Amino acid sequence: MENVVKFKDVHKSYSKKEVLKGVNVAIQKGKIVGLLGPNGSGKSTMIKLMNGLLQPDKGEIEINGMKPSKETKKIVSYLPERTYLNDWMKVKDILEFFNDFYEDFNMQKANKMMENLKIDKNEKLKTMSKGTKEKVQLILVMSREADLYILDEPIGGVDPAARSYILKTILTNYNENSTLLIATHLISEIENICDDILFISNGEIVLQGSVDEIREEKGKSIDALFREEFKC
Secondary structure (H helix, E strand, O other): OOEEEEEEEEEEEEOOEEEEEEEEEEEEOOOEEEEEOOOOOOHHHHHHHHOOOOOOOEEEEEEOOEOOOHHHHOOEEEEOOOOOOOOOOEHHHHHHHHHHHOOOEOHHHHHHHHHHOOOOOOOEHHHOOHHHHHHHHHHHHHOEOOOEEEEEOOOOOOOHHHHHHHHHHHHHHOOOOOEEEEEEOOHHHHHHHOOEEEEEEOOEEEEEEEHHHHHHHHOOOHHHHHHHHHOO
16 A cells, blocks of 8 residues: 655754654555654654654655655645634634635535534634634644645543544544544544554654554553553
């Protein structure tokens, strides 16, 4: 199966601290992949490298065979961990902005998700709760017809009752021929939707492969393995 993401011996340091230590990863097209690790393990650095927001000190990264660039931004839909939208804007204005900016933005899909999540398009972001703002940002990301969706902690900022609803929104609105990469430390919430997982610890990939094969081989859940690995 063709790969959509490749890391080849990727190193990255901040000042003198090495954050990624020779990462080698291949992510196949059409998969839902969990990028799992505790805070500070290197998840966000990997994501920023995929999006061209950082450059590796050593090694190569490919997205659909291309180095991260303007061209790869056209096929990658990225949800950062922190909200980046302007508070003074109304939701309907943000939808129009995304519709103008991204050729693959599906306004019909966005409007349907807004209705399902009961979000008022005439409301300004500054009057919304943190959780609602994050839902708006998720809708914008999932309304694109991208080849690769990269979601950094998509359920970290919402209450437990809303998490399953958010995951359902993600699963019912991404293109099934695309790849979905979810970075999180909430393993139990996403374990049953992932095809593959990547465990990262101290800048190194310590476990990767099929969820079903790993569970069968280890005789325990991915969540239990994670807790064992990271003592949490």
